[in-house]
Amino acid sequence: MLNEEKAREDLQEILKGREYQIYQNDSAGLLETWWNQVKEWFADLLADMFPSLEPSKNFAGTTLTIIIIIFSILLLLLIFILVRNGKRRKTLRQNKPLQTINEMHWSYHKHLAEANKLEALNDYTTSTRHMFLALLLYFHEKELLKARIWKTNWEYYDELKKVNQQWASQFYHLALIFDEVTYGKRVISKDEYIQFKNEAMKWLIEDEELRKDNRK
Numbered sequence: 001m002l003n004e005e006k007a008r009e010d011l012q013e014i015l016k017g018r019e020y021q022i023y024q025n026d027s028a029g030l031l032e033t034w035w036n037q038v039k040e041w042f043a044d045l046l047a048d049m050f051p052s053l054e055p056s057k058n059f060a061g062t063t064l065t066i067i068i069i070i071f072s073i074l075l076l077l078l079i080f081i082l083v084r085n086g087k088r089r090k091t092l093r094q095n096k097p098l099q100t101i102n103e104m105h106w107s108y109h110k111h112l113a114e115a116n117k118l119e120a121l122n123d124y125t126t127s128t129r130h131m132f133l134a135l136l137l138y139f140h141e142k143e144l145l146k147a148r149i150w151k152t153n154w155e156y157y158d159e160l161k162k163v164n165q166q167w168a169s170q171f172y173h174l175a176l177i178f179d180e181v182t183y184g185k186r187v188i189s190k191d192e193y194i195q196f197k198n199e200a201m202k203w204l205i206e207d208e209e210l211r212k213d214n215r216k
Contacts, residue, residue, distance in 0.1 A: 095183050097136060097156075097175075098149045108137035112204060115197075124193040125181055132178040135171075135200045153179065167203075174199060 098104050103111075111134035118127035136156065140147035144167075145159040153175040161168035177196055180186040188196070 094152065095179055096150065096152055097133060097178065097182075098147060098151075101149065103133060104137075104147065104149055106133075106137070108134040108141060108204070111137060119193070119197075122190070124188050124190060128178060128181045128188055128193060128196060131197055131200050132174060135174065135203060138204055139171075170199065170202075 106114075111130045115127045115130035115134060118124075118130065136145075136147055139145050139156075139160065144163050145156050147156075157168055157172050157175060160171050174196065177186075177188070177192075181188045
């Protein structure tokens, strides 16, 4: 008991001591110095970007602090987007949309009919898969790309990019959703599926309407 009391007293003496207080002051001074350097760097950067800007005491304080906070948030957001896009590209390079010979031999009309049947049953996950395969085989039929079981969506995107950059970008967007729903853990809602379907049907609807006209 006496040893505990003595240890407590010794600790209090250390905390009151000059060396400890100097250490605290040095730590606070280091952070303040670092923060001032950051503000000075941002002020110089803004001065270079906007030569007409006249720094003031208020600007160097509150306004500059807000700018640094906003910049930091944007930087973190950019890093998040880059990491997420990197993971998405990796997924596109790994997964193959056509899993079996049977899926390859189906016409895009059959995949489209299957997608519509599953949609009526509220099975939007499987319906998304067939809707995407319908689009993929439509592009194959139109010779915009060559569908193969061993190919990934990234390879299809690369092929389509050589034909039409805008179409490739739209396909890339749909391929990301397809991969997230088919291979990931994403649960697609009815509204999300309808939007996915409408984007895919921008290509398919013209051909479907042409087929209907030919039947008349």
